[in-house]
Amino acid sequence: MNRNKWKSKITINNLFKKALIIKKIRNFFSSINVLEVDTPTLSHFSSNDTYLESFNTIYKSLNNISIKKLFLVTSPEYHMKRLLACGSGPIYQICHSFRNGEYGNNHNPEFSMLEWYRPNYNMHDLIYEVKKFIKKIINFKKVDFISYKKIFLRYLNINPLTIKKNTLYKIILNQNLEHLIQKNYNKNDLLEILFTVSIQPYLSEFELLFIYFFPKEQALLAKINDEDSRVADRFEVFFKGIELANGFCELTNHNEQKKRFKLNNNRRIKLGLPKLKIDYLFLKALSSKNMPFCSGVALGLDRLMMIYFNFKNIQDVITFPFDRC
Template sequence: MSESLWRPTAPLENLRRRATLLADIRRFFAERQVLEMEVPILSRRATSDPHIDSIVADCSGAPAFLATSPEFGLKRLLAAGIGDCYYLGKAFRNGEAGGRHNPEFTMLEWYRVGWDDHRLMIEVGEFLSWVLKISHVRSYSYRALFLQHLDVDPHRASFEELKAVLARVLEISFEPAGRDECLDLLMSHHIEPAMGEGITLVYDFPASQAALARVEEDELGVPVARRFEAYVGGMELANGYWELTDAPEQLRRFEADQRYREDNDKPVNPFEERLVQALEAGMPACAGVALGVDRLLMLACGAGRIDEVIGFPIDRA
């Protein structure tokens, strides 16, 4: 065994910068009277998101799951009347390790009661500008980006049309599974690298990518997901929603996720039915956003890999 494996992978200066950043984040929200909340990071319920896998633990002889985000706990607090709130702490996702990922990571998630996605998008831009000292903030609809970079309407193009665009701009050795996979590949491999410097906010995603966001018609009468993503220099940092408050629709989406998992041989675990109960009780209209603190610190430090801003990533934990 190497004698150096006890050492942190991040330079100590970056770890000191992390401590300063966490204090700055708490000051940002204290000044805006947003309360810091704690929620469980070990639960009897798992994420149902088909694209995220929970880490399973044995707890008193029964399975428990490390939280992939604080979302469900915070929304239950919102339904109980806590008001504007945030979480700053650890989250866990299985199988996510690499230059920008670690299975254990630091997440910032906050909720604003009475706000929609566009109002929260402004605050996210202000937050990122303040932390990173960047003044250039621009916003585009998802449609506008695809028209600008690929001359295709992502909401109306057929699967065949999207495959043709994909073949024109990217080399892939497999058949995409559907429209959303085509769109994701075009966004991540063609549009994101071309975003350039500064803060880019993208809103009105395809309705099929709504996750836990509301779906409403845009100015052209096309159903879109009322959610946004924030990028800096082409790196995705945050994902925000005008939150779904419809309990039956939430249950339908959970059940659809479970069917997808079953059909694709992915683990099917207990989903958070208590969120449905919270929505039935009356969660207030609100907007929420989750932001990756480690990636934010990478940008603040000019780091190229996540292990330059984490003391002990998974291979040294």
């Protein structure tokens, strides 16, 4: 056993530096009049994402009459959108989020998230603001923008929007990646494998990179693009190959969102995953007349710190990571 395992992983000196970065983040949002909010860590509903697994716990009343299954949030997204529907205006939050099964150089089951929402912003407006925000924390020299379609054409010479599933399958076999395929994987599952394994390693050649217009099937909560119905107004941000943020113009049509949740549950069943209870409180918020047109982004705060300190492992910026908590 490591005798120093009781100690904080991050050094005290870096703890002070980290606190200064948090202060700088708060000053940034204060300067542009974005309100800091606080939402629950426990929820009656889990994430509806196909591949995110929530931690769960049981609430018991003192007399054990009332027993309720609760979930640790994978993101504050649903609660923050409920605040938007209440008329909050632009909001941000720094919080802990939880994702089961995620642990490694860039992952910890409990991690820090920075998430913010901008009413009346489209995807491009938010991309500009995210770039401006990152510049306040990390000094980069160059930023690149490329569509999901063009990144596939660049590295694999295929169009992800028109390619057939059988062709994708052959490419995966040729790259000896068949061990990553599970039964009932669809076209977009195969695209995600190729993006992660065959494209993302090359993104380290870029300093700051925005990839936008992801396939609509990979955007459960995002608005479909007005000019190309095959893609959603969704973007991801990478810094020297490390995924840093995920954002999009929000889907605010509650009927469409409910339909997507149901389709997602059908997809989970085909993959042998449990069916998830739909968050009707979130859908109620979307149906509110006060729910604004808006865009939002979730940024991994620990990863931002990791990049700032030039560390290779996210555990080095967390006080007590998974192996020490």
